[in-house]
């Protein structure tokens with residue numbers, strides 16, 4: 301008994317420290333997070349009652365052994381009402397609650413109750429998703445709509461922890477969205493002008509630029525010279541750049557196809573594998589990211605019978621053939637093509653290229669047909685997610701993408717990357733630029749053109 305005051309004192313001190321931590325966290329949080337903290341407190345406080353009102357509880361009529369032992373007066377034992385255990389955390393957008401399932405109360409019941417939970421918790425939306433462990437669900441409540449909350453991404457300038465992970469932004473529940481681009485040969489990004497395509501690609505370039513295992517080449521169909529356009533700063537991190545000149549583009553595409561063929565011819569002797577992704581990109585064998593912005597410039601059919609127009613038409617057809625080669629055969633030897641265009645219809649990006657790009661992303665579109673061209677026929681079955689609904693200026697920077705491994709589409713708020721930040725990253729990382737053809741020649745001791753002839757196996761080089 302003599303220890304009781306000490307124990308009470310320790311308990312009170314613990315509570316005081318806990319309260320102090322919370323007060324400091326609350327005071328240091330921004331206005332949006334503070335509101336979420338208050339909401340999280342209310343969600344916890346009202347959960348027991350609310351769960352029962354929404355039929356998210358179970359009744360256990362069988363008395364527990366302890367209750368039976370304690371029941372000495374023989375009165376019937378009252379059934380127990382079980383309420384799912386709830387762990388609530390918060391962020392700037394709202395709350396994240398992890399709930400345990402009960403007999404008869406699972407994911408389907410939580411999904412059914414989601415609109416009522418949203419009303420009770422004063423949220424714009426509540427979603428119920430499978431939890432990270434079996435028998436659990438995650439309830440995500442957002443107070444502000446993450447899709448119309450503009451965000452900014454400041455690139456760290458540090459190499460990415462994982463290769464080829466494309467961090468895109470947050471979904472409509474404020475949860476981070478990323479796409480693994482390992483083993484992906486092509487990405488097609490569509491959307492009306494000024495809705496954020498270039499900014500979205502900028503982010504990828506800025507995030508990956510600090511890694512020497514990635515080399516970039518830019519095609520910008522909107523400008524004649526690199527210093528004029530969106531890539532004026534990023535170009536310093538590229539081993540090659542091409543503007544809207546079809547002839548120059550054709551030459552550069554041809555060089556890239558030569559490089560692709562040379563890599564295919566030598567990959568086994570250099571890397572000891574048939575697929576670069578089995579070992580991952582390296583400083584000597586980097587992932588070659590080919591950004592083709594305003595792609596329609598290079599592939600558009602030119603109609604006319606005069607010699608100049610015929611020549612342009614021939615170049616455009618040849619460009620399409622070359623890019624098809626890079627997308628269809630480049631994956632295993634470390635090529636990734638990122639094509640952006642305003643309308644991903646067949647006249648802008650030939651369907652034989654677009655249809656082999658496994659990842660498709662669309663910013664706002666004007667018509668349902670343009671949405672189908674960008675995202676496939678399935679988008680007709682998900683009208684709520686259609687990029688046609690994103691034409692309001694509030695949705696600049698919002699894209700639609702098909703869900704990986706699940707039916708349906710997700711909408712993503714991509715962040716804005718300021719030009720100054722892109723310039724900073726490019727300046728800090730420009731010393732990492734290497735021409736992949738030169739790197740291959742250093743590895744094999746042979747010229748890229750000789751390698752593609754394949755008359756004999758190139759000399760073996762240690763991986």
Ligand SMILES: Nc1ncnc2c1ncn2[C@@H]1O[C@H](COP(=O)(O)OP(=O)(O)OP(=O)(O)O)[C@@H](O)[C@H]1O
Pocket residue numbers: 450451491492493494495496497498499500530642696697698714715716717
């Ligand atoms: N994610 C974003 N969040 C907020 N604003 C953005 C975002 N992305 C772009 N913007 C704004 O929209 C403008 C146009 O963006 P961007 O150049 O990326 O569009 P685009 O779709 O590539 O257009 P175009 O087809 O004409 O090249 C930017 O200058 C910026 O002000």
